[in-house]
Amino acid sequence: MEISLSPEILFTIGSFPVTNSFFWSVILSLFLIGLTLLVRTRMKKIPGVLQNIVEMFLEGAYGFVQSVIGSEKKAKKVFPLVFTMFIFTLFANLATYIPGQAAVDIKTAGGVIPLFRAVMADYSLVFMMTIISVLTTQIIAIIVHGPFGYIGKFINLGGIKDLFKEILKGKFKPALLAQGFLDLFLGIMDVIGELAKVISLSFRLFGNMFAGEVLSAVMLFLFPFFAPLPFMFLGLLTAVVQAFVFSVLTLIFITMASEIEEDKLAEEATI
């Protein structure tokens, strides 16, 4: 039994290696684009079965996005990104359960390798999706808070400024000293928090999918056909939930970045 973290290389175009997970992600993308075009070109006033299903799905998802982010204007902007991530991840995860795909092997220069590999069990793709999500979050935060406000969130000198004001007045308050440095420290910890998002978000999806693959392979190896069944069912649940979680976390990060802090609003309201 072989378990490898990196996907297998099917063939190379020039110096560009085409791996089996890349191959499948392209097929899945083409399938999704084709489906979209099919529904788009056949839009009718009285919807058919396919249009009905797609409309129901889209409306439900849009309503959910709007309920999380709060306003219609923001929801319209963020919906395409989040929903694309969801639908691609969902199809990529569910494609693992097409019967018979695991049995297809092909012969290449590097030996006999499986044609199929779970797309999300390839770290590079998940990593790129995470980078897109985190970068979007940061860009939105910069747009909303302004460049200085954005930096000021991480290097928080407000508390120390208050301390010096008091010192200039001739008073020294140790509580302000502690508060100032605590704010500064927490701001710097936020930088680590932002960086940890990249690791936790990407490894959550990748780890779950990879572990699911390995687990069902091990179970199949131990006792074929019957032992893997409960784990396959669990894997099916994970496939849907993880696709949902990845996109919802992206949505929540974007929502948090696009909101002006409630403390300030509350302060302004009371003043």
Add this chain to the structure above:
Amino acid sequence: MDPEAAKLIAAGIAVGFGAIGPGIGEGIIAGRALAAIGRNPEASNKIMPFMFATMAIAESTGIYALVIALLILFVF
């Protein structure tokens, strides 16, 4: 001890201990969410998505443990 054997034991310990915290956390989250749904069944559509999202956040430390285990097994 043989370095290979030590690696295997280390990976097992990393995932085993790392799974304790998320297990407890997710249990609490699921329990509270179910209690909330029991109290107000009509709100279940609003509660469920946030239950999954918070569970995913509680799972983070478990995922870090898995990352460490994978690093031990495949990289070092």
